[in-house]
Amino acid sequence: MTTLMAILIGCLYAAAIYMMLRRSVVKLVIGLILLSNGANLLIFTAAGLQRGVPPLIDKGQQMIAGAAADPLAQALILTAIVISFGVLAFAVVLIHRACEVVQTDDMNEMKGTD
């Protein structure tokens, strides 16, 4: 399962970089979305995949007996999703405004400040 996830994450990263290298700013943002999703899945996988073992401590026990899913990784992903949602919403508005102001969605036309 981990191998499969690793391949999937690799594909997401590759697709993201490919999209970011395209000239259209819309594809640029799609690339950013794929990248943040890839990173979230990577945290999920790197922390160790567990099926059907919620991290609940039995009554009267101090620690979890045996393997359990890592709740911290899920908390991290939740935080990262919220952050990337906010930031990407900003990015979408930005490219919308940029397309209005510059009158094109071609990155090659947007080099007035370089």
Next chain:
Amino acid sequence: MDMTLLVALPIILPLLFGAVSLTLLKNHKAQRWLAVIGTFSILLAACALMWHCQQHGIIVLEVGSWPAPFGIVLVADLLSAIMVLLAAITGVATALYSLKTVLTRFERFGYYPLLHLLLAGVNGAFLTGDIFNLYVWFEVLLVASFALLIQGGERAQMEGAIKYVTLNLLSSALFLTAIGLLYGLVGSLNMADIAQRLTQVEDQRMVTVVAMLFLIAFSIKAAAFPLFFWLPASYHTPQVAVSAIFAGLLTKVGVYALYRVFTLIFNSEVEFTHNILLWMAVLTMLTGVLGAAAQFEVRRILSFHIISQIGYMMLGLALYTPLALIGGVFYIMHHIIVKANLFLVAGLIYRLRGSFELKRLGGLYKDHPGLAVLFLIPALSLAGVPPLSGFFAKFILIKAGVEAHAWWAVGIALLVGLLTLYSMMKIWNEVFWKAVPSPAPAIPAPGGNGLLYCITGSLAAMTIAIGLFAEPIYQLAQQAATQLLNPQLYINAVLGAD
């Protein structure tokens, strides 16, 4: 009051003032007052934090009393305290400068709340002892900086902002990737705990891979070679006050993160990691200064010089000797004040002449000799002319380079100093010395420049003071460097000595 709560103050205060400022969005007068009171209160808190850090060593606050390494900790060692103090100084200067320069329509769109939020993010990044929390603070300051960058909505701002946003989000994603892999390796997020556990990891090659991911992520944020392209594309586009605080603080958060991570966490394979850092430092210095030589717009020249100065700071980390780290910390202290000041002076030039283009400027020495002096002090300090602050900063670094036999790096550092002087003299000749180009540009002559002169004058006075009283500053940097070179001090402070 519990002394450790002091660590949280530089984060809580700007968040608080930002929130209050946001509720009073319609009341411009109240917003301005809140900006001034808010930044001054952060300055007071930063001074108190600095004092306590010097007296009592590293201060640790376990947020919500969750014990480390399980909860989030805020840690103030001397480097953090120094950075927070410098951020506070820049914050005060920017807030005061904004009073006279920021247009009312930008105030209506939340300029001051964003400024508070930016400071909260910067201080949070300096003070946190948790690697994921560092990511969160990075995002806080990024979001605030995005919004500040595009206020105005002009074409250049949009074009610059797309590059700034894209590359910074890419860097954040790489940072997150590195955190995920690191967590998979050691199962902890507390930086002190990570540092301890990393030594027990069997596959040290994997550790180096993660270190390189952190290096790339932070190098983008610090605008180091070859990942700096977002900076010269965007830093000259927003309002001057925004440019100044960006130039002073934002890339330095990246530098700080490099210092923290490559002294505390990744210090086992120094020959490999710090050798790469050395090459990056040298190339950053060189490309930055050569880029500046090709520019003919004041703020663009200054933007490229940010890059070349980042190289010097990285050089201090790369050499990784006690003296080099002292030089690096000293350089950061000198640089933040000088760089913010140069942008503020550029803003004054624009106010008086209505242009940043060298060929349209001229004759300012004759009309405003005071401004000429105010430009010359930070400019010469940037180039490293004695007895100003930049001289000692460069001197310490170059001496450290000689002691480490890094001759290439020393040679290039000296050459870059010379080219910096050339760039500064180019601005001096074109803006201040040459005759007013004909036809003479229309002079808007807005009032209220006295306060702006006071701000840049105060920053210039600090530059001179750092140069004249280099010894106490040197000792401060030495204490900070000692803590950096003995990560066990940090680890013991966070996790308790055992």
